[in-house]
Amino acid sequence: MPNKSCIIRLSMYRNALMRLKALNFVKVFSDNLADAARVTAVQVRKDFSLFNISGKRRGGYLVDELISQISTILGKDKVQKFIVIGIGNIGRALLHYPGFKKNEIELVAGFDIDTSKHNMDAKVPILPLEELSDFVKENGIRFGIIAVPDFAAQEALEVMLRSGIRGILNFAPICLKEPPECVVHNLNLETELENIIYFTNYATEAGNK
Amino acid sequence: MPNKSCIIRLSMYRNALMRLKALNFVKVFSDNLADAARVTAVQVRKDFSLFNISGKRRGGYLVDELISQISTILGKDKVQKFIVIGIGNIGRALLHYPGFKKNEIELVAGFDIDTSKHNMDAKVPILPLEELSDFVKENGIRFGIIAVPDFAAQEALEVMLRSGIRGILNFAPICLKEPPECVVHNLNLETELENIIYFTNYATEAGNK
DNA sequence: AAACTATTGTGAATATAATCACAATATAAC
DNA sequence: GTTATATTGTGATTATATTCACAATAGTTT
Secondary structure, rough: OOOOHHHHHHHHHHHHHHHHHOOOOOEEHHHHHHHOOOOOOHHHHHHHHOOOOOOEEEOEHHHHHHHHHHHOOOOOOOOOOEEEEEEEEHHHHHHHOHHHHHOOOOEEEEEEEOOOOOOOOOOOEEEEEHHHHHHHHOOOOEEEEEEEOOHHHHHHHHHHHHHOOEEEEOOOOOOOOOOOOOOOEEEHHHHHHHHHHHHHHHHHHHHHH | OHHHHHHHHHHHHHHHHHHHHHHOOOEOOHHHHHHHHHOOOHHHHHHHHHHOOEOOOOEEEEEEHHHHHHHHOOOOOOOOOOOOOOOOOHHHHOOOOOOOHHEEEEEEEEOOOOHHHHHOOOOOEEHHHHHHHHHHHHHHEEEEOOOOOHHHHHHHHHHHHOOOOOOOEOOOOOOOOOOOOEEEEOOOHHHHHHHHHHHHHHHHHHOOO
């Protein structure tokens, strides 16, 4: 089974391939993708072999075919719909983020307890939390994003799970308790910055020695 | 040398410890922190041993002491200043994100090429890109965030590096070329969602078998 | 068409990270 | 004060991920 890093790399290969396609490239070598994704060529080929993606010895890979194969693995053969709970800073930015549509990801609705944020007529409607369950069931939504404050995050998770959502990205700075049948990834902005601070300090110190 | 995951876990332990402190906890066991960070107790102790953090056999760890030790490792003994390049959706959300101040992280200025976004009188000023270098040097900034579109990201990185910034979080969906003396972490929102889609689909399929 | 070369694909080796097993020991119980 | 017990701390082991080494082979050159 592939690990998280491997899937992240697939996304990066796909990004690079889309750029190459835009430049009318027809074929590509593991070495090219390695450069684009800042990994080794063997890593690229090992990743591909895990998914039975093969090229031609000495001939490389066909760009179109490779995009198609990776897209299927990443679920990009159809639009994937997400909802967002919590329309604060982060929630609002996500709803308007232009990068998703290009990649077959659609944020179809936001939910918040604050009535002043509700707007059912907007292109992407902001709805009361009570309507989440019906909305999710009616539209067959499987994915959600939690962008509420830490104290509200566990409850937000449970509402989502009860409605049938199975994959969740959590921006709240707290570790959530999830049942085994769902996938929750945590993305903590403070933690990301703390990481950069640590490794920059470490690198600087090491460099001075 | 600790790896990235280890430092992420330290941040999570610290988060949990702050909550325990708010509840007037005086001591804590590796087992408690393990629950909070969703890892094993041995992992917690191994992480601590890497930094020579020790507790008392059968007595656990003192909350205050532990917070202080982890804070020092993560550079939280002083405020760490960041700037942001690119005041679009993401950049703006970050500038107003309330979670940073609590954690000794301060976003001190934003920069953009679009003059309509400039505002030097705001609490956190938005300045022209040309002023970045002077601002960074005068204020001794070491950290930055890239929140520009992909085509502008490499140039943004180089501007930052020339000004003396050494640690960077990159939100642009592209892999940047960086010299060895700096630290660049990529955080790609599309990629994060693709990851969730993949593992949710995988888990669902596996569950159905 | 034969020889050469660049590239893939993968088993084996290595490196890295997590877990196990248990000794050391501080605290609690009696 | 002695015994029992809960907890830490860590060397040894196992698991996981990456890199190495090289055989296979498609394309290129002569």
